[in-house]
Amino acid sequence: MARYYPIMLDVSAMRCVVIGGGAVAERKTAALLEAGAAHVVVIAPEATEGLVRLGKEGKIRLERRRFAACDAAALGADLVIAASSDRALNRIAAAAAKRAGALVNVVDDAASGSFVTPAVVRRGELVIAVSASGASPALSARIARELKQRYGAEYERSASLLKRLRERLATAVPDRGERQRLLRLAAEEAPHHPDAELSMQAAVDEAEVDRAIDRWIERLRMSADKPSVPKACTAGKDKEADGRTTKMADSGHDGRTIVVGTRQSALALTQTGQVVEELRRLSEKHGFNYKFEIKKS
Ligand SMILES: C[C@@]1(CC(=O)O)c2cc3[nH]c(cc4nc(cc5[nH]c(cc(n2)[C@H]1CCC(=O)O)[C@@](C)(CC(=O)O)[C@@H]5CCC(=O)O)C(CC(=O)O)=C4CCC(=O)O)c(CCC(=O)O)c3CC(=O)O
Numbered sequence: 058m059a060r061y062y063p064i065m066l067d068v069s070a071m072r073c074v075v076i077g078g079g080a081v082a083e084r085k086t087a088a089l090l091e092a093g094a095a096h097v098v099v100i101a102p103e104a105t106e107g108l109v110r111l112g113k114e115g116k117i118r119l120e121r122r123r124f125a126a127c128d129a130a131a132l133g134a135d136l137v138i139a140a141s142s143d144r145a146l147n148r149i150a151a152a153a154a155k156r157a158g159a160l161v162n163v164v165d166d167a168a169s170g171s172f173v174t175p176a177v178v179r180r181g182e183l184v185i186a187v188s189a190s191g192a193s194p195a196l197s198a199r200i201a202r203e204l205k206q207r208y209g210a211e212y213e214r215s216a217s218l219l220k221r222l223r224e225r226l227a228t229a230v231p232d233r234g235e236r237q238r239l240l241r242l243a244a245e246e247a248p249h250h251p252d253a254e255l256s257m258q259a260a261v262d263e264a265e266v267d268r269a270i271d272r273w274i275e276r277l278r279m280s281a282d283k284p285s286v287p288k289a290c291t292a293g294k295d296k297e298a299d300g301r302t303t304k305m306a307d308s309g310h311d312g313r314t315i316v317v318g319t320r321q322s323a324l325a326l327t328q329t330g331q332v333v334e335e336l337r338r339l340s341e342k343h344g345f346n347y348k349f350e351i352k353k354s
C-alpha cells in the first residue's frame with residue numbers, strides 16, 4: 058500500500074473526466090463539483106438519476122456511451138476518475154491517462170491510480186480530509202463523521218474571521234515573528250473570538266469591521282505581551298485614545314459578567330470560591346477582565 062502525500066488541489070480550471078455512471082461515480086462527481094470543478098465530463102452508457110440531473114442543469118457534460126480503452130476524452134484530461142464497474146477497463150484507462158500526464162483515481166484498484174479520495178468535512182474554507190490510505194474507507198468515513206460533530210458550522214465563521222485578521226496583520230504588523238505569535242493566539246480562541254464576533258455582527262460597513270479587527274489585534278497583543286496583566290490595569294493611561302478602554306477603567310471590568318450559581322452549603326460555597334478564583338486567574342491570563350457574581354439558590 059502506498060504512503061500517500063496529502064495535498065489540497067485546485068480543480069476549478071482542470072479538465073476532469075469521470076468514467077462510469079453508478080453510485081460511486083456520482084459521489085466522486087459531486088465531490089469535484091463541491092470543490093469548484095467547472096469542467097467535468099462523465100462518460101457512461103448508464104447513469105444514476107443524480108448524474109442525469111446534473112447533466113440537465115449544465116453542471117457536468119454527460120456522455121451516454123461506453124468508454125473505449127485509451128479514449129481520447131481521457132487523454133486530454135488533467136484529472137481522471139476511473140469509476141466504472143469494468144475492472145479491466147478502469148486499469149487500462151488509468152494507465153493511458155497517467156502516461157498522458159493526468160492525475161488518476163481508480164475506485165476499485167488504488168494502486169493503478171496516482172491518488173485516492175479522502176472522506177471530507179467542509180466548513181467554508183476549513184477543509185478536513187481523512188484517509189486510511191485505502192486500508193478501511195469505512196473507518197475514514199466514521200472518523201469524518203466524528204469530526205463533523207466536533208467542528209460544527211461555527212468553524213466556517215472562525216475561518217473567515219481569522220482570514221480577515223491575517224490579511225489585516227499582514228500590513229499592520231511588519232514583524233513576522235510577532236505576526237505569527239498573534240495568529241497562533243487568535244486561532245486558539247476559535248470558535249469564540251469575543252471582540253471580533255460581537256463587533257462584527259453589529260458592524261455596518263467595511264471601515265467598522267476593520268476597526269473591530271484592530272481592537273482584536275490590540276487585545277491579542279496585550280495577551281501575548283503581558284499575559285498576567287489584565288487590560289483594565291493599563292486602560293487608565295489611554296483614556297483619551299479609546300472610549301472603550303475608558304469605560305473599562307471606570308467600571309473596573311470590561312462590561313461582561315460571569316454568573317456562577319451555587320447551593321448555600323459550606324462545602325458548595327467553598328468550592329464555588331475556588332472555581333471563581335480559577336476562572337479569574339485564567340481570564341486575566343488571557344487578557345480578559347470579567348466581573349464575577351455568585352448567585353446562591
Ligand atoms: C482506496 C479508495 C479509492 C478511492 O475511491 O479513491 C477506496 C476504495 C474502495 N472503497 C471500497 C468500499 C467502500 N468505500 C466506502 C466509502 C468511501 N470510500 C472512499 C474512498 C476510498 N475508497 C479510497 C480510500 C479512502 C481512504 O484513504 O481512506 C471515501 C472515504 C471517499 C469517497 O469516495 O468519496 C468514501 C466515504 C465517504 C463518506 O461517507 O464520508 C465504503 C463505506 C460505505 O459505503 O458506507 C465502502 C464499503 C466499506 C469498506 O469497504 O470499507 C472498496 C471496495 C468496493 C467493493 O467491495 O467492491 C474499494 C476498493 C478497494 O478497497 O480496493
Ligand SMILES: NC(=O)C1=CN([C@@H]2O[C@H](COP(=O)(O)OP(=O)(O)OC[C@H]3O[C@@H](n4cnc5c(N)ncnc54)[C@H](O)[C@@H]3O)[C@@H](O)[C@H]2O)C=CC1
Nearest residue numbers: 077078079080081082101102103123124141142143164165
Ligand atoms: N472507491 C469507492 O469508494 C468504492 C468503489 N467501489 C467499486 O466501484 C465500482 C463502481 O461501483 P458502483 O458505482 O456502485 O457500480 P454500478 O454498477 O452502480 O455502476 C457502474 C457504472 O459503470 C458503467 N460502465 C460499465 N462499463 C463501462 C464502460 N465501458 N464505459 C463507461 N462506463 C461503464 C455503467 O454504465 C455504470 O454506470 C465497483 O467496481 C465497486 O467495486 C464500490 C464502492 C465504493
